[in-house]
Amino acid sequence: MVIGFSDYDKYDGLGLAGLVRKKEVKPVELVEEAINRIEKLNPRLNAVVHKIYEQARHTAARDLPDGPFKGVPFLLKDLVAFYAGAPMCNGSRFFKDYVPDHDCELVKRLKSAGVIVVGKTNTPEFGVAFVTEPELFGPANNPWDLTRTTGGSSGGSAAAVAAHLVPMAHGNDGGGSIRVPSSCCGVFGLKPTRGRNPAGPDFGDMWRGLAGDHAITRSVRDSAALLDATAGPDIGAPYWAVPPERPFLEEVGTAPGKLRIAFTSQPFLGNYVAEDCIKGLEETVKLCQELGHEVVEDSPPVDRQAVARAFMTIICSETRATIRNAAELLDRKPSSKYFETLTWIMSLLGDKFSASDLSRAINSIQYVSRKVGVFFEKYDVLLTPTLSVLPIKTGESRVKGTQALLMNLFARFNAGGLIKRLAPMDTMIEEDFKFAPYTPLFNATGQPAMSVPLYWNDEGLPIGMQFAAKYGDEATLFRLAGQLEKARPWADRVPPVCADVIG
Numbered sequence: 001m002v003i004g005f006s007d008y009d010k011y012d013g014l015g016l017a018g019l020v021r022k023k024e025v026k027p028v029e030l031v032e033e034a035i036n037r038i039e040k041l042n043p044r045l046n047a048v049v050h051k052i053y054e055q056a057r058h059t060a061a062r063d064l065p066d067g068p069f070k071g072v073p074f075l076l077k078d079l080v081a082f083y084a085g086a087p088m089c090n091g092s093r094f095f096k097d098y099v100p101d102h103d104c105e106l107v108k109r110l111k112s113a114g115v116i117v118v119g120k121t122n123t124p125e126f127g128v129a130f131v132t133e134p135e136l137f138g139p140a141n142n143p144w145d146l147t148r149t150t151g152g153s154s155g156g157s158a159a160a161v162a163a164h165l166v167p168m169a170h171g172n173d174g175g176g177s178i179r180v181p182s183s184c185c186g187v188f189g190l191k192p193t194r195g196r197n198p199a200g201p202d203f204g205d206m207w208r209g210l211a212g213d214h215a216i217t218r219s220v221r222d223s224a225a226l227l228d229a230t231a232g233p234d235i236g237a238p239y240w241a242v243p244p245e246r247p248f249l250e251e252v253g254t255a256p257g258k259l260r261i262a263f264t265s266q267p268f269l270g271n272y273v274a275e276d277c278i279k280g281l282e283e284t285v286k287l288c289q290e291l292g293h294e295v296v297e298d299s300p301p302v303d304r305q306a307v308a309r310a311f312m313t314i315i316c317s318e319t320r321a322t323i324r325n326a327a328e329l330l331d332r333k334p335s336s337k338y339f340e341t342l343t344w345i346m347s348l349l350g351d352k353f354s355a356s357d358l359s360r361a362i363n364s365i366q367y368v369s370r371k372v373g374v375f376f377e378k379y380d381v382l383l384t385p386t387l388s389v390l391p392i393k394t395g396e397s398r399v400k401g402t403q404a405l406l407m408n409l410f411a412r413f414n415a416g417g418l419i420k421r422l423a424p425m426d427t428m429i430e431e432d433f434k435f436a437p438y439t440p441l442f443n444a445t446g447q448p449a450m451s452v453p454l455y456w457n458d459e460g461l462p463i464g465m466q467f468a469a470k471y472g473d474e475a476t477l478f479r480l481a482g483q484l485e486k487a488r489p490w491a492d493r494v495p496p497v498c499a500d501v502i503g
Contacts, residue, residue, distance in 0.1 A: 004033030009164040009498075012219035012491075013072045013226075016167065017114065020071035027060040027071030027116060034073035034118050037165045044146060044497055047159040049078055049137045050087045050120040059116050068225045068249075070114030075169040076107070077157050078120040079127050081213075082202060083107050086117075091125040091134040091153075094326055094338040105198040105234040106213050110170070113229035121156030121169060125343045126322055127211075128315060130180050130436050131397050132156055135340050139394050142184060143495035144461055148391040151181030157216050158185035163498040168222050174211030175311065176386075176439025179451035182216050183386035183464025186453045186493060188481070189216045190223050193241040193472050194446030197227070198234035205238055207318050208362055210311075210443040218491060220481040224248035227474065242472045256479035258292055262375075263383040264299035269308050270388055270437030277385040280455030280463040284383060287454070291483060300375035300382070302441060306364050308433060311440055313353055313361035319343060320350030369445040376447075376470045381480065384438040386451040386464035392435065438466055448474045452481055453490045462493075 005025050008016070019025040035053050042048050056073070064070050076083055079090050082104035089095045103111070110117075122132050122140040132155025133139040140155040142148040143163040150159045154171030158181030161169050171178040173191040182189025197213045199205055206212065214230075217223045228247045233240035263285055265278050288295050327334045336344045376382070433440065442449040448471075451464035469476045 003029065004036050005029045008033045008037075011167070013069050013167040013217070013222040014219075016072050017069045027064060028057065030071055030073055031056050031060040031116055031118060034166055037163075038119060041163050041165060041497060045141050045143060045159050045163060046138055047121055047140050047150075047156040047163070047165065048075065048119040049089070049122045049156065052086050052117055052119050055085065056116050056118040064116075065112050065114050067112055067114035068229055072115050072168075073118045073166045074110065074115035075157060075160050075166050076117055076120045077123055077154050077170045077172060079123045079153065079172060080104075080203070080206065081107060081120070081170055083117060083120070086120060088120070089136060091123045091127070091136060092339065092343070093136050094323070094330070094332070094334060096136065098330060104202055105200045106230055109198070109230040113226065118166070121154070121160055123154065123156060124152045125340050126319060127153035127172065127174060127177055128319060128343060128346060129153060129397070130176065131392070131394075132181070133394065133398075141394070142391055143497040144186060145391070146497065147393055148461070149184060149394055149397075151184035151391065153177040153181075154189075154216060155181045155184070158182055158187055158189070161185070161187045161216050161218055162495055164494070167219075168215050168217040168226065170213065171216045172206070172211055172213045173443065174207045174315070175443050176436045178214060178216060179386050179439050179449060179464070179466060180436050182451040182453070183462065184391040186456070186462030186464075186490065186495065187216055187218055188220055188223055188450070188452060190214055190227070190450040190474070190477065191442065191448060192227060192231070192474060193448045195233070195237065195239045196231050196241040196448075196474070198230070198232070198237065200234040200236060204236075208314050208365075209446060210314060210365075220478065220485050221249060221252045224252050224478045244475055248474060248478050251475045251478040252482035254479050254482070256476065256483055258294060259380040259476070259480065260378070261288055261293050261295045261381045261383055262298040262379040263295060264297060265385065266299055267388055267437035268302045268441045269304050269433040272388055272434065273385065274389045276390060276457040277388060277463055279457075280465060281383070281385050284454050284465045287484070287488060288383070291487060295383075296379070298379070300372045302368060302372070307368050307441070307444060310361035310364035311444070313357055314365070316346045316350035317353050317358050318350070320347045323347050365444045368441075372441065372445045372447070373471065380469065380476055382468045384466045386438060386466040387435060388437050389435060390457065390461050390463070397435065442468045445471070447471050448477055450477050450481060452484055453493075454484060454488050456493070
């Protein structure tokens, strides 16, 4: 019988891989430890929705690629991460029982890096929500407070990393879906530059370039090393980010020099910021000043209504396209009974937007990118809170009462045209972005942005700080993140659920 590794959570991913190379621990021991932790904690967290234990054990017992994360347990988000032989539901009843017959390019590169996939994590249906509460699997629970959201859409991955089930996990980000749950769960999450990681062979890009893949980690260096292992164009990529001058891992230990950092508490898409988030921002500004950086209060010009409407148009159109593509893939006729009400309504709206509506939305996104690009000619980094409020209570974001009744009726009768004419679009947009009004801007511009766990409030809830850099400049973010991690370390902060079981 293979036993686990009791010191598992004292190491990050690179640390565990180092032990494997020195033959101080075996990959099978690490896999068993991860499985043991998932079995103990997941009934409370609901972070892992597909277990791939036997395949992981088989992989761990074979010769592994000599990558930077050789033998390290890993979790894939259950959204557009094609892994041959493992279910991929995308959080949706429509995809239930679907099993891909191939690996996507990102998964191939992850395997080459040496990681061993032990399961797939919870996500909202098609990743369209900032909370992880799919009807198919139920909500993921935050290890800092089980009554609160993990954020979304990579909520299961963030909860698993925060609770020390694995040192790192896959995520993707189309409006904040890596950064939002990283903030909610007190871990590190970086959204790379548009085109940095591959999307093939199943996608040219995702959500017209708004979305991309990477990971959620406990340490900065794991994020950098993993991006080194996966970055670069794949065959047929429509575009790609300029290659870095040197490995990102080398940037983590390099002094960033004196950076010119702008900061703002003014949300780009919403109109409210909680006092605790502002306090976290103020403390982070002081920290950056103490580290020798020039910090200036300033904000890029953003037409919030135009950006929000463009986002809604693109995401609704993409949701409709996703459902149509899925219908062909699964040879199944889509209807409202297979989808959550919000998803189906977004699909109905997407069906009513014209080609010119979509083209105008893309033009709006590109226009704001130009404006924000000019702003970053003056600054190296822009600092904001990641979220405008604390992690909300589970279920708090659900539509209720009369509005829920109307939505159900619209969905049942496929009343897309009526929704477009009667639904208060601006109100819908305001509701969607009030929780995370800072993150979507950098999906629009394609710039790299990260959530760094630098502040906890008096209740012990994590509040992440977002840093964004120029297009293609992950290097500056990794240098700064490494400096912040050293000055204000977070690795020793352990959430109560994790401590209850293994502390």
